[in-house]
Amino acid sequence: MKTSLSSALLVLGGCFALTTASAGTTPNLPTVKVPEFRKDTVNITKFGAIPDGLTKNTAIQQAIDACSKAGGGVVLVPRGHWVTAGLEMRNNVNLHLAKGALVQFSDQHADYHLIKTSWEGVDAVRNQALIYGENLENIAVTGQGVFDGAGATWRAVKKSKLTETQWKRLVDGGGVVNDKKDTWYPSAQALKGSTITEAFYLKPGQDVKDFENIKDFLRPDMLVLAKSKRILLEGVTFQNSPAWSLHPLMSEDITVRNVTVLNPEYGQNTxxxxxxxxxxxxxxxxxxxxxxxxxxxxxxxxxxxxxxxxxxxxxxxxxxxxxxxxxxxxxxxxxxxxxxxxxxxxxxxxxxxxxxxxxxxxxxxxxxxxxxxxxxxxxxxxxxxxxxxxxxxxxxxxxxxxxxxxxxxxxxxxxxxxxxxxxxxxxxxxxxxxxxxxxxxxxxxxxxxxxxxxxxxxxxxxxxxxxxxxxxxxxxxxxxxxxxTKPVLEVQNSKDITLDNIHYTPGAELLMRITGDRAKNIKLVNTDRSKAKKELELGDKVSKKVLSLR
Missing domain, CATH: 2.160.20.10 (Single-stranded right-handed beta-helix, Pectin lyase-like)
Known part of the structure; x- marks a missing residue:
């Protein structure tokens, strides 16, 4: 028996019409197909999971695999502190974190493996995402719990981003610092990768094994769902990601609702x-x-x-x-x-x-x-x-x-x-x-x-x-x-510009400057120009005919 996670499918046109007046437009967009799951629930504790914050559990992955093999349903992660290596999603599975559940991804880089993927828009080699799926259908990550990506074990940190005390604490805790002493890296391998131009790009003739010597540099994303259909992310907190947090890639019918993502302000690429x-x-x-x-x-x-x-x-x-x-x-x-x-x-x-x-x-x-x-x-x-x-x-x-x-x-x-x-x-x-x-x-x-x-x-x-x-x-x-206020409005080498009913700070030194020999057909209309000390300044190659005032 199946039950929908939403009361109805989301019809985008209807949703948008309720919330916007943009140009009076109601988009004629396709219906977003929301995943549906069997009511059957699989509790990870049945596979021997231990919530002590220390034991590295394989139970979550076992439960996901078993649930999918049985036809799908909900994999329940109950309250507790669960440590795991990376997880791979399967068809027809809703991974559900109960309130109070904290899933801590392992900080041991050996628990992750390199794969061919896409990152920053190009073919690349990276460590597989902490939550990963490809060519899947009908998948969800829901609940009120937290995923923590142990990102601090992967990310470089610039000295300029920290206070002096924070920087000293970071350096004293291990890792290595570059020759300029302005960036900390979690390992020598991560530092080595940073010195190679386009290190993560997969070039012709290369394979995954060619990247093992800079594995620590090739940070994983938190979640990647690639070439997949009917995806739901709802309610969960994703924090401390090594790189990008949520990365749907070449996928369709995606619903992300009431999700929180938290990463440090200094976290690069997060x-x-x-x-x-x-x-x-x-x-x-x-x-x-x-x-x-x-x-x-x-x-x-x-x-x-x-x-x-x-x-x-x-x-x-x-x-x-x-x-x-x-x-x-x-x-x-x-x-x-x-x-x-x-x-x-x-x-x-x-x-x-x-x-x-x-x-x-x-x-x-x-x-x-x-x-x-x-x-x-x-x-x-x-x-x-x-x-x-x-x-x-x-x-x-x-x-x-x-x-x-x-x-x-x-x-x-x-x-x-x-x-x-x-x-x-x-x-x-x-x-x-x-x-x-x-x-x-x-x-x-x-x-x-x-x-x-x-x-x-x-x-x-x-x-x-x-x-x-x-x-x-x-x-x-x-x-x-x-x-x-000198100037409030600056236009360079632009044409067919209409500035209609513009308000600005009274007493502005200069309201408008126009420069560039390609400037053409600029209109400043329905605007009180008397509040500026100087109305207009034209560049050497700009004719007064360029500007229309009324």
């Missing part, structure tokens, strides 16, 4: 969730506090990603909080297969480096389009509240101490299959209390960022708008309360 080349899903009610991107959309990197040709598409992401992270909601930079039909609403970002972050680079290729974002609230953003950046590899949006803050000079290159594209993105109803820059748009001379609409926003930041190499950008009812 993204909360990376949806890579996936389709049809919903992410809702989650809470993420991590050391890298929060909600991240990917689809492969460069030539390999374009050859795979699988966009991430048809997702609703809503009612989710992101605390520390490099970005709250992020697309890229590995987006070579494209991304489309994404609906983000009712999310809060607090203390992230960037809020809404769209990033790519030459060589990526891919098209990011039909992205609708509504009701986003942000606080204490370190860099940009909203950024579209096709020149991502040239400059980090949050410069390190001593680095120049000036934008790089961008020279045009020929269009080719590696030229990325961002187009048709709508953002509405956004607030941000504190950021370096309110809005930054930086395209390429050969491929501007196109068709961006930002409406009904109040952004408090040091700098207002910086728009470079863009086309058909529309801001309406946007308030830019910038403290560095």
């Amino acid at each position: 993204d909360a969730i990376d949806l890579e080349s996936c389709k049809n899903g919903i992410i809702e009610g989650c809470s993420f506090d991590v050391g890298d991107d929060g909600i991240c959309i990917k689809s492969g990197r460069d030539e390999q990603g374009r050859k795979r040709g699988m966009p991430t598409e048809n997702f609703i992401i809503r009612d989710t909080k992101v605390y520390h992270a490099h970005g709250g909601f992020v697309i890229g930079s590995e987006m070579s297969g494209g991304a489309r039909n994404l609906y983000v609403s009712n999310c809060t970002f607090m203390g992230t480096d960037v809020g809404l972050r769209f990033k790519a680079a030459r060589g990526r290729g891919g098209v990011v389009e039909n992205i609708f974002i509504d009701n986003i609230d942000m606080k204490d953003i370190v860099g940009q509240a909203i950024i579209f950046d096709m020149y991502y590899m040239a400059k980090d949006p949050v410069p390190l101490a001593g680095e120049s803050t000036a934008p790089p000079v961008i020279k045009p290159e020929p269009l080719n299959e590696g030229t990325p594209q961002f187009r048709h993105i709508e953002i509405k109803n956004v607030t941000c209390n504190g950021a370096e820059t309110g809005i930054m748009v930086r395209g390429l001379p050969e491929m501007p960022i196109k068709d961006i609409s930002i409406e009904n926003a109040v952004l408090q930041s040091k700098k207002g708008l910086l728009c470079i190499e863009a086309e058909n950008i529309r801001l309406k009812n946007v308030t830019l309360l910038s403290t560095e």
